[in-house]
Amino acid sequence: MNGSDISRFAWVALRGYPTRTLLMLIAMAIGVAAVIVLTSLGEGARRYVTDEFSSLGTNLLIVFPGRSETAGINPTTMMGETPRDLTLDDALALTRSYSVRRIAPLNVGAADISWRNRQREVTVIGTTREMLAIRHWELAQGDFLPATDPDLATPVCVIGGRIRSELFGARRALGEWLRIGDRRFRVIGVMASEGRSIGVDVQETVMIPVASAQQLFNTPSLFRILVEAKSREAIQPVKRFIIDTLQARHQGEKDVTVVTQDAVLATFDRIFSALTYAVGGIAAISLMVAGILIMNVMLVAVSQRTAEIGLLKALGAAPRQIIVLIIAEAFLLSSLGALLGLLLGQIASAGIRHAFPVLPAQAPLWAAVTAVLVALITGVLFSLLPARRAARLDPVLALSRR
């Protein structure tokens, strides 16, 4: 018996019971497709989140006011409740390191803006010109905040694209005076439409010089300081430098938290990878179920074909040959099912990508390979029992049963 004889025999056996074969193929295909689709969703979510975080900037460190005693982030650090605020002078002190390329202080608040009779509430960000370079933002019109002394509260603003269209419609926005809270600002630039990153929709924000924001919100403190290191290697020294500098400035108290973008990225990466593995594992259970189904089907096939197996023995089939034939049939069944499932899974993933373009749902290679391998292995493993049962059949009994 050579390979082609075995596979032909198995193929003919499968074709002999089309309903049974079709149902098994579907069961196996659903198992494999489930693994592919779920891991592609997990992978898509992971890539979506990491892409969003990457768009924050490169080699970025974020300084929060306040410090949690234990490692990690807790609600206190998020709210920045601390006896000592981060100030603009703290931020400027951070430029003194050679490894720091640029810094941008950040102040955030909500305020009403109005132009003529139109009014709405927006997020106001107070920052400096450096922000543009740190976040890789682009402008559609005009210029970003001027590169003046950060302490200078210049009455200028840069507005998001949607705010421009809502307030000004088709009219020219540049050079117009807006009212933000109780102050007036001249529009000097409009943000380009792409520029969306976690938490901030640039389209919906208005940016003003940081000193102006401090006056507007009547606070001397900063919400965050963004620090861009010169290189990836410089991130850790810069982190050390920030903590030391701010500790010295804050009378020896370590009351800031420095988060590196890499750390945040790595955390999300880990979370979503774990998620992908988890859903992949759950889906793999359906593969095991399909494997057990295959065992059932092969057991039924063996008892259905008792006489045939007895006949093969009478014709001189050795026990090993019978085992090989049964396993070949299960292997063919599971590999066809796996192939079908692979196809279905990829089509479904493509469908998801088409329906939700922001989600790069693409099953990772390891998931596809594992799904197919698990399908094949379970198919073969679970057919061992029926195959051995067939090989042990007493030919006399098998042939006398009709």
Next chain:
Amino acid sequence: MIELHQVHRDFLVGDQTVHALNDINLTITAGEYLSIMGPSGSGKSTLLNLIGLLDRPSSGQYLLDGEDVTTLGDVQQAHTRNRRIGFVFQAFHLVPRLTAAENVELPLILAATPPQERRERVAAALEALNLSDRARHKPEQLSGGQRQRIAIARATITEPAVLLADEPTGNLDHQSGGDVIETLERLNRRAITLIVVTHDAELGARASRRILMRDGRIESDKRTDRA
């Protein structure tokens, strides 16, 4: 070529031991035409299965061409069945999803004969039985007599020395039963050893050596010398 010495075969039915074969001593020489008759439960089928290596004796010795085959392992027994023994069953036992030619080919596939040689031998075997035009038919498209003759072609495709037939005409009408018997006897005339188990006295009487069994023993063993 077939020698049975003090062969017993016991079955355990419930808590009772049934002696299906009780001290059988039998020598069959090559080319003999033998019929085994007897009432149901007399042990004739058990004897046939034993000769065909489908069953093992509880005790005793079975020599096939002088070789003790009772001690062979499963693999060697399978090999022996494949090369030296052909079976013809009452129920034909054709594989329903395979064509007539594919059914005939099965023993050669199991024996790992090269495909080219397989095709030639199958074609020749079908030709010899006048079944060439039925080669592509499935068993369900064949008459009973044709099915049994396909089964005979399958049993003889490996050119075995012994052909064992268990009620070969039991499922056939008189006409096609006659065809089948003629086919078997023609093979016997070409020196194959033919052993037929049957209820049918008329069929049994055609054999040159007739064994009558009762309660697991050989009751009579008669020969007529036919030229």
